[in-house]
Amino acid sequence: MSKVAIVGAGVIGVSWGRLARRHGWSVVFSDPRPDLAELVAKNFPGDAAVTVAADLATAVAGADLVQENGPERLEIKQQLFATIVAATGPDTVLATSSSSIAATLIAAELDDAAAAKIVVGHPFNPPELMPLVEVVPGERTSAATTDRAVAIYRSWDRTPVVLGKELPGFVANRLQSVLGREARWLVEQGVVDVAQLDTILQNSLGLRWSTIGLFEGNVLGGGPGGARHLFAGVGAVTGKIQFHDPDPAQVPALIEQIEATYGTGQDVYDELSAKRDTRTTAVLAALAATEARTGN
Ligand SMILES: NC(=O)c1ccc[n+]([C@@H]2O[C@H](COP(=O)([O-])OP(=O)(O)OC[C@H]3O[C@@H](n4cnc5c(N)ncnc54)[C@H](O)[C@@H]3O)[C@@H](O)[C@H]2O)c1
Structure with a gap:
């Protein structure tokens, strides 16, 4: 079974986890939040293929993909990726969900071999429903990393688009x-x-x-x-x-x-996100059914 390490279990991380499970991957979460075990138990009840790691290095060891979704701060992402590259082999794709921070900046202090493995895989919220993933290679990201990231996101039924330049906010x-x-x-x-x-x-x-x-x-x-x-x-x-x-x-x-x-407040968030998810699911299903019936 392929394995994804989800680093940062907030809004985006948990949703990536659900998507990966839907496509048969095992999922390991890493996040310093004290309620991580409860959060994972609530979102993946009784699922033995979803685990919580004791620390970041343990979480990412042996992963096919690391999808980082920590806070949107350059110094935090640089620290996280320094640990992640040290604990992963050459074939692991190291992706950040960052909405604005370029892979070139995240890899600035790392050597070429490490920088080659890092790429932006920016989803639209929520990743489990929104098909788009903007794949943004940094200056030193290898073509093999970009290709592998695209292949993984496609296998998760996403629509990856590889951007030609790093720009704040991507596209x-x-x-x-x-x-x-x-x-x-x-x-x-x-x-x-x-x-x-x-x-x-x-x-x-x-x-x-x-x-x-x-x-x-x-x-x-x-x-x-x-x-x-x-x-x-x-x-x-x-x-x-x-x-x-x-x-x-x-x-x-x-x-x-x-x-x-x-x-x-929380009730409004729950109500509006449920409305969004129901409607988005309905639109995607209608589009897929129409395409299957008419080819358009
Ligand atoms: N929210 C969105 O609409 C959206 C969309 C696309 C991409 N993103 C990107 O995804 C990332 C996460 O955003 P979010 O909205 O899920 O944020 P969030 O605040 O919901 O979650 C961030 C999580 O990171 C955890 N964290 C803090 N320090 C950490 C550390 N050292 N190691 C691991 N985890 C740590 C926090 O405990 C929290 O659970 C950001 O980079 C953001 O730019 C967000």
């Missing part, structure tokens, strides 16, 4: 961030409130982008003339829109409005 979060900035500005200006902004997104771009891509949408938006027609017509006008940064001083008011709209 998906850069796009989310641009959209988020404009959304904040629109709410600040009183164009829409928080609930209306979400209604607009869910009923337009969200639905569209779960079925076709952004550039693919450009082809369709131009009719039979395609993207060429769209860029010359509507695109020429929308391309001149001026954008503004949201005001940092307005963040507290925005957060108040978000909390007033959706609530806050």
Whole structure:
């Protein structure tokens, strides 16, 4: 049985663990949190293939993949990977789920052989449902490591995309961030409130982008003339829109409005994450069934 060592058992680590188990891997968790054993027992009841390691070196020894999901701080990730490389052989893929820290930085203090094994494998939350994994090799990551990471994520039914350059936020979060900035500005200006902004997104771009891509949408938006027609017509006008940064001083008011709209606290988190998971599962199932039936 292949083995994954999950380092950091927070939101992302536990979800990776569930995905790996679904695909028949054994899972060992490492995390200094005092409630680790209870957390694992609660999430994987009675599953002997899921274990908790006494320390990091023990967790990663003999693993085919190490998936690191500790805090998003460079010095912590550098420390973790220094221990991980010392305790693993040359064929173990060492991946970080980091949303923003490049593999080149994490490996900065390590020798070439160690750096060759480290790659970013950035999931979208929750990894067990969201297909995308951004695979981002560092300057010294070997092609073999990147290829192996891609093969593992594919075998877990994910959709890995290998990026050509390391950039803060990679691609998906850069796009989310641009959209988020404009959304904040629109709410600040009183164009829409928080609930209306979400209604607009869910009923337009969200639905569209779960079925076709952004550039693919450009082809369709131009009719039979395609993207060429769209860029010359509507695109020429929308391309001149001026954008503004949201005001940092307005963040507290925005957060108040978000909390007033959706609530806050553990019960709200449980309720909203259950809604998200049910709906995401339903969309994925519908897309898979449609593809099986129609080929599209
Ligand atoms: N939350 C997201 O939406 C999201 C999405 C994609 C990627 N990520 C990335 O995943 C990583 C984890 O994020 P999260 O949201 O799961 O955070 P989280 O705060 O839920 O979990 C972090 C876990 O790391 C543990 N930890 C602390 N020090 C540690 C150490 N020395 N060794 C091992 N574990 C340690 C904590 O106890 C905690 O359980 C981050 O790098 C983040 O950028 C997060």
